[in-house]
Amino acid sequence: MITFLPLGGANDIGASCYYLNVEGTGLVLDCGTHPRKFGIDSLPRFELLKDQQVDVALISHAHQDHIDSLPYLVQHHPYIRIVTTPQTRAVAEVTLHNSVNILQEQLKDEMTIRAYSHDEIDLLIQSIEWQEYLKRFTVNGYRHASTEPVSASFHDAGHIMGSAGILVEHHGRSIFYTGDINLDVQSLLAGAILPNQKIDVVILECTHGSTDSSQLPSRKIEKFRFANAANGILSRGGSILIPVFALGKMQEILAMIWKLMEQGSIPNVDIFSGGVGKKLCGIYDKNRYTVSYNDTDVILTDIPQKDLYEVEHIDDLLRHQCIVLAGSGMMVPNTLSFKLAQRWLSNPKAGIFTVGYMDPGTPGFRISQSNKGDLLQLTDAHEPQNVSCDIDRFRFSAHSNRDGILSVIERLRPSTVVLVHGEHDSIDWMGYSIISQFPGIKVHAAEIGKQITLFE
Ligand SMILES: [Zn+2]
Numbered sequence: 001m002i003t004f005l006p007l008g009g010a011n012d013i014g015a016s017c018y019y020l021n022v023e024g025t026g027l028v029l030d031c032g033t034h035p036r037k038f039g040i041d042s043l044p045r046f047e048l049l050k051d052q053q054v055d056v057a058l059i060s061h062a063h064q065d066h067i068d069s070l071p072y073l074v075q076h077h078p079y080i081r082i083v084t085t086p087q088t089r090a091v092a093e094v095t096l097h098n099s100v101n102i103l104q105e106q107l108k109d110e111m112t113i114r115a116y117s118h119d120e121i122d123l124l125i126q127s128i129e130w131q132e133y134l135k136r137f138t139v140n141g142y143r144h145a146s147t148e149p150v151s152a153s154f155h156d157a158g159h160i161m162g163s164a165g166i167l168v169e170h171h172g173r174s175i176f177y178t179g180d181i182n183l184d185v186q187s188l189l190a191g192a193i194l195p196n197q198k199i200d201v202v203i204l205e206c207t208h209g210s211t212d213s214s215q216l217p218s219r220k221i222e223k224f225r226f227a228n229a230a231n232g233i234l235s236r237g238g239s240i241l242i243p244v245f246a247l248g249k250m251q252e253i254l255a256m257i258w259k260l261m262e263q264g265s266i267p268n269v270d271i272f273s274g275g276v277g278k279k280l281c282g283i284y285d286k287n288r289y290t291v292s293y294n295d296t297d298v299i300l301t302d303i304p305q306k307d308l309y310e311v312e313h314i315d316d317l318l319r320h321q322c323i324v325l326a327g328s329g330m331m332v333p334n335t336l337s338f339k340l341a342q343r344w345l346s347n348p349k350a351g352i353f354t355v356g357y358m359d360p361g362t363p364g365f366r367i368s369q370s371n372k373g374d375l376l377q378l379t380d381a382h383e384p385q386n387v388s389c390d391i392d393r394f395r396f397s398a399h400s401n402r403d404g405i406l407s408v409i410e411r412l413r414p415s416t417v418v419l420v421h422g423e424h425d426s427i428d429w430m431g432y433s434i435i436s437q438f439p440g441i442k443v444h445a446a447e448i449g450k451q452i453t454l455f456e
Pocket of ligand 1: 061063066159180
């Protein structure tokens with residue numbers, strides 16, 4: 001029997017974690033935290049594993065909502081085997097140490113869980129086993145109840161450095177978990193490479209299910225719009241603030257800006273960056289020949305950049321033309337990008353560009369929805385302020401749009417699909433579209449705590 005039990009990230013985005021039991025072998029697919037929740041509420045429902053066999057954790061990529069609760073899983077299951085791609089292991093070493101610093105601050109008054117330590121992360125990273133893309137490896141558990149082995153393999157998901165879809169196979173039956181997937185070319189990554197074989201079950205991410213793809217501009221048009229808007233601000237001596245996630249978005253946007261500068265499409269002004277995102281640029285550079293990469297000529301660490309953390313006064317950044325890439329993509333309070341945004345908003349020469357998904361309720365969302373001349377309240381605790389700077393929104397997603405996600409089903413032609421990692425509207429649209437376009441495919445909408453039998 002093969003069963004599937006969601007522990008987190010089912011009909012929601014955040015704390016992705018799924019338990020797959022293959023004839024007695026217990027696999028945990030991903031182990032994230034919820035970025036908008038705190039303490040125990042941010043974790044997957046690990047208590048659902050209480051009476052289950054847990055043998056191996058397979059991690060699709062190193063974004064917080066897919067890996068950050070791994071140290072807590074290890075506390076409950078100290079002998080668990082953890083497998084990732086080598087690139088994800090390298091990225092996770094940087095991001096998990098960074099999470100220690102954030103958690104120690106966030107959880108200082110929290111009684112339900114304690115923050116993990118840098119020593120624990122060092123041990124965890126050392127214990128991660130890595131497997132190259134496409135290499136099949138055995139993951140049989142302690143109580144495996146079949147003479148046929150369970151195998152797994154990673155398939156480049158084109159989402160961020162090291163990201164993988166996870167293929168689990170047993171006795172001629174195959175289950176493919178997409179993780180976060182992007183089939184299109186970005187500035188650096190060249191897009192997902194799907195398994196070239198028949199798949200029985202697809203566990204499918206639905207991030208963009210509710211967004212009509214026909215209304216979305218192409219990456220080429222967005223790049224052109226970005227260059228035009230940047231020229232407008234820089235030519236009047238203004239500075240551009242771009243809040244970015246340190247992992248993935250920072251590297252992709254930096255590469256795009258550099259290429260636009262080299263082509264002469266935008267002026268060669270100072271670029272400010274720093275922090276974790278800068279460290280991760282080195283990992284992108286080192287691994288650029290080991291993944292499906294679009295432009296190996298771009299070496300991120302060779303792009304001239306000034307250190308944002310060495311700037312003495314924020315206002316210095318607003319005194320001359322420059323582009324600032326600042327961590328915390330959604331500009332949550334107490335982060336650098338939040339502090340910068342407060343200053344930027346009052347400067348009529350400056351501009352704020354948003355380049356990715358903003359969760360409703362974050363200051364980033366409120367900024368992205370406002371325009372010059374509006375009165376804006378960044379959080380309920382802040383006084384309203386006038387928006388004097390330009391605000392422009394761009395879409396450079398690292399997830400496939402909904403038609404791209406449907407094309408995964410078209411290519412793999414599974415008999416069963418389990419929908420995960422999407423808000424209700426996204427899951428509904430994806431379920432309805434698969435049922436109507438591919439008659440005969442059985443579709444499940446995953447729910448936390450509700451076990452699905454994939455094979456009797
Ligand atoms: Zn991701």
